[in-house]
Amino acid sequence: MPVPNNGVLHLVKKDNFPKNPNIERLAAVRKLHAQKKDNYIGIAFLIPALLLMLVLIVYPLVNAFYLSFHRQMIYEIKGVFIGFNNYIRILKDSAFWDAFKLSVIWTFSTITGQVLIGVVAALILHEDFKGRSLARAFVMLPFFMPTVAVTLMWKWLLNEQYGAVNYILMALGLINEPVSWLGSSDLALFSIIMIGIWRFFPFVTINVLARLQTIQQELYEAASVDGANAWQKFWNITFPAIKSVLAVVILLRSLFMFNKVDIIMLLTRGGPGTSTLTLPVQAYSYAFEGMQIGRGSANAVIQFLIVLTFIIIYLRVTKKAQEGA
Amino acid sequence: MKMKILNKLGRIAFYLCVICLVIYSIGPIIWMLLSSLRPKVEFFTIPPTFFPKTWTLENYYSLFRETPFVQFLLNSMWVSIGAILVSAVVGVMAAYSLARFNYRGRNLFSIFSLFAYMLPSILLVIPLYLLAVKIQLVNKLQGLVWAYVALTMPYCIWTLRSFFATLPTELEEASFIDGCGRVSALIRVVLPMLIPAIIAVVVFTFQYVWNEYMFALVFITSDANRTFPVGLESFVTSYDVYWEWILSGSILVSIPAVIVFLLTQRSLIRGYGAGAIKG
Incomplete structure (x- = not known):
């Protein structure tokens, strides 16, 4: 069974169909593919996608750049051209740098947590044990629940007065009085990071698990014969095998975590104060709460330029893997 | 003999890890499910009970x-x-x-x-x-x-x-x-x-x-x-x-x-x- 390209795994493993060279009479037909006339049909197949891409991606993209050079309120039809003023104002604003710092902390901590828990979970779930498939399904669930359901669920669990988390921690004697996890500016960032890790670690687990299953069992058996211990086996066989998957997963996750809006908006709206106001949430609040779409666009463009590096690296790796296969 | 006990202990430790992992993943979800099945008055009782005292679909x-x-x-x-x-x-x-x-x-x-x-x-x-x-x-x-x-x-x-x-x-x-x-x-x-x-x-x-x-x-x-x-x-x-x-x-x-x-x-x-x- 061939594997559809999936953003991660195709970089590692590639199934190829055996080609059948015996059908010679097809040579003439195969030429069909190269014929000019036939290509018009091919382009016709692309037209709907091309149109949608132009209207829904290219035009908005260009417009986002265009808007970022204008001062325009959301209810205005036309803005005033102000050159780089939006950018200058943003880069001079300490609020931007605070948001940038928060974004970096948010991305870095959630990625670290996801990868640690995700890899450990994958290693555990790769072992043979009773009830494994059930355990696998359970562990993947946080990632497949709707965002709004898990965020509201955590609000319920973390509720200051009657949340289960406070109750359990107090029963265990870890805290003396109820803690306002999402409502205090000292703890809100920590709380949303914990929730982010919980929500997204299964993504790492799925990809690592898929890779683990392609490692040949003989390698471990041979290592056992040589007297290797569990740690040596992990370090010399497992880790080299999952290294490339991990690299791509970290790259992709960084991109997605950095751009994450919904989970933060639903949990804290960037607050209390600005304690969880990351770059994308800040851009949102400028554009749709402050109604300054020019400035909001400039914010979004800056954020885009930051993640562009990640995107380019990813595109390169992908292209290489495709050509190499 | 010693080996056997060690193996068994290892197995128990492993299962404990599995259980922790599963509770970490679905514990919160189960809690939400059980909460949704209790009457509203029970939401705010302290201490909360794990299972609802009265099961109800009233919320639904x-x-x-x-x-x-x-x-x-x-x-x-x-x-x-x-x-x-x-x-x-x-x-x-x-x-x-x-x-x-x-x-x-x-x-x-x-x-x-x-x-x-x-x-x-x-x-x-x-x-x-x-x-x-x-x-x-x-x-x-x-x-x-x-x-x-x-x-x-x-x-x-x-x-x-x-x-x-x-x-x-x-x-x-x-x-x-x-x-x-x-x-x-x-x-x-x-x-x-x-x-x-x-x-x-x-x-x-x-x-x-x-x-x-x-x-x-x-x-x-x-x-x-x-x-x-x-x-x-x-x-x-x-x-x-x-x-x-x-x-x-x-x-x-x-x-x-x-x-x-x-x-x-x-x-x-x-x-x-x-x-x-x-x-």
């Missing part, structure tokens, strides 16, 4: 009776189906074209699709909102469908095209000899082979649209057209938080997502379309 009944939840759900379904249809049909056509024909710029288009998939959604939401205002699709589910097509179609194209590249061309060519045209070859020969990739694409689009919050918040202004992510959140008002509706509603909207996951999880872990979810 009142969710249906007193809120527009059904409307939210129908809207979400409508938007999901619309986006899935457009993204999958247009995606298959485009992928077929990109993988099976020779013309300049087809590689560029493929790479651009992948690029578009990685764009921050915050960059697209402002201009797409303005576009929706211009063509009067604000506060219409149709406008939301097109926005979701913008977010999901590029990845669908990319995934389908890559899958196409792994399919042999012999069968198609044989069908040409048998007198099939391009279109009938696509429908009769290619589509059946493409099914795993189409499933991956449909699941991806469904998960994305079913989850989407920011565009729904910006595009939709009336209760009648709200999808459930914004709808459920509207139960948190500045006066009161309607936990009974929030909890029961959250459980209900999770069911389709969990079913889709259970149906596809085996292939997910085996590697088809792993990561075919943007999250």
Whole structure:
């Protein structure tokens, strides 16, 4: 069974169909593919996608750049051209740098947590044990629940007065009085990071698990014969095998975590104060709460330029893997 | 003998790890489920009991009776189906074209699709909102469908095209000899082979649209057209938080997502379309 390209795994493993060279009479037909006339049909197949891409991606993209050079309120039809003023104002604003710092902390901590828990979970779930498939399904669930359901669920669990988390921690004697996890500016960032890790670690687990299953069992058996211990086996066989998957997963996750809006908006709206106001949430609040779409666009463009590096690296790796296969 | 005890201890420790992992993952979800099944007065009892003292579906009944939840759900379904249809049909056509024909710029288009998939959604939401205002699709589910097509179609194209590249061309060519045209070859020969990739694409689009919050918040202004992510959140008002509706509603909207996951999880872990979810 061939594997559809999936953003991660195709970089590692590639199934190829055996080609059948015996059908010679097809040579003439195969030429069909190269014929000019036939290509018009091919382009016709692309037209709907091309149109949608132009209207829904290219035009908005260009417009986002265009808007970022204008001062325009959301209810205005036309803005005033102000050159780089939006950018200058943003880069001079300490609020931007605070948001940038928060974004970096948010991305870095959630990625670290996801990868640690995700890899450990994958290693555990790769072992043979009773009830494994059930355990696998359970562990993947946080990632497949709707965002709004898990965020509201955590609000319920973390509720200051009657949340289960406070109750359990107090029963265990870890805290003396109820803690306002999402409502205090000292703890809100920590709380949303914990929730982010919980929500997204299964993504790492799925990809690592898929890779683990392609490692040949003989390698471990041979290592056992040589007297290797569990740690040596992990370090010399497992880790080299999952290294490339991990690299791509970290790259992709960084991109997605950095751009994450919904989970933060639903949990804290960037607050209390600005304690969880990351770059994308800040851009949102400028554009749709402050109604300054020019400035909001400039914010979004800056954020885009930051993640562009990640995107380019990813595109390169992908292209290489495709050509190499 | 010593070895045996050690092995056994190791096994117990391992199972403890498994149990911890499972509790970490679904403990919170179970707690939400159990909370949704207790009467509202029990929400605020201290200390809380793990199991409800009285089991009841009252929260679910009142969710249906007193809120527009059904409307939210129908809207979400409508938007999901619309986006899935457009993204999958247009995606298959485009992928077929990109993988099976020779013309300049087809590689560029493929790479651009992948690029578009990685764009921050915050960059697209402002201009797409303005576009929706211009063509009067604000506060219409149709406008939301097109926005979701913008977010999901590029990845669908990319995934389908890559899958196409792994399919042999012999069968198609044989069908040409048998007198099939391009279109009938696509429908009769290619589509059946493409099914795993189409499933991956449909699941991806469904998960994305079913989850989407920011565009729904910006595009939709009336209760009648709200999808459930914004709808459920509207139960948190500045006066009161309607936990009974929030909890029961959250459980209900999770069911389709969990079913889709259970149906596809085996292939997910085996590697088809792993990561075919943007999250």
